[in-house]
Amino acid sequence: MMIQIKNLSVDLGGPLLRDITLDIQRGEYFVILGPTGAGKTVLLEAIAGLHPIKSGQIWMEGRDITLVEPERRRIGFAYQDFVLFPHLSVRDNIAFGLRQGWKSKPEAEARIAWLSALLGISHLLGRRPDTLSGGESQKVALARALATEPKVLLLDEPLSALDPQTREATQRELKQLHSRLGLTTLHVTHDFEEAVALGDRMAVIGEGRLTQVGTPEEIFRRPNSEYVARFALTRNIFAGDVEPGEKGHAFFSIGSTKIAVVTDLRGRLHASIRPEDILVSTEPFHSSALNSFQGTVTHIADRGSVVYLTVTVPPDFICLVTRHSFEDMGLREGTRVFITFKASAVHVF
Secondary structure (H helix, E strand, O other): OOEEEEEEEEEOOOEEEEEEEEEEOOOOEEEEEOOOOOOHHHHHHHHHOOOOOOEEEEEEOOEEOOOOOHHHOOEEEEOOOOOOOOOOOHHHHHHOHHHOOOOOHHHHHHHHHHHHHHHOOHHHOOOOHHHOOHHHHHHHHHHHHHOOOOOEEEEEOOOOOOOHHHHHHHHHHHHHHHHHHOOEEEEEEOOHHHHHHHOOEEEEEEOOEEEEEEOHHHHHHOOOOHHHHHHOOOOEEEEEEEEEOOOOOEEEEEOOEEEEEOOOOOEEEEEEEOHHHOEEEOOOOOOOOOEEEEEEEEEEEEOOOEEEEEEEOOOEEEEEEEHHHHHHHOOOOOOEEEEEEOHHHOEEO
């Protein structure tokens, strides 16, 4: 393991992190996902040594660094607002850490030249931060964080201040950079799609506690709580009773509606179904799927290339269709439709 966090608690006038235990593998791109105020940034800052620890330990490469000074931890940190020194050129911003006696001047210049070429910012070295775009500023902040050859890179909401087009481009560049350097990276975000696109694994955090750790697929498809399911944009989350059925299936009962599911669990539980796993048609389905219902379109949420439909059976199911399918079916509020989904598409927890 590159980083081991053991029962970590941080209290800065109020509990912010409580009993965090987490292992980060060497070379892993790990994403910490959660809403504003969940404790994501505090966790990064604790790893970097910027906050006193109430209890617990932080280990790095098998060594306890809980009380080690920040500058001796070999950790690079890039904040969401870049925090570039306005009075320094891009070159001097990148060189800031190197000029604290870490490298000789020729070594520092070689490092700056290499990083600038790697990130495509060689032409910006003579500029001041106030002349840079958001994407350019992010690259400079990243170069400064990488300048001292850290063993771990911490990224605090690195894409949140960027416009959508720049965000997509920077996301691709972060993935390529990680692939090239193989540097252990912890990336904090509140954006689930960003987490899925970048993370080898991810942790969902809420109110200072870890709620689930796993691969994006595990959290995307198999959330372990209503909190995680909502944060993963599952949209269809129901409370109901699981009852035994036939042929290895069980039924999840929501009022008078019974949904076929695949689970060994029984009793009062939750079930989630992703919107993209529900098929919609204006004609009855002829398929092997065990779950087929007729309902009414009661709400339409247009998202440009896709459309979210609320189909009331009851209960209400949120379904995702492409704009082409939406227009081809001529759907409107009040349209009677048929929906279907596989028993295996339902996650019970």
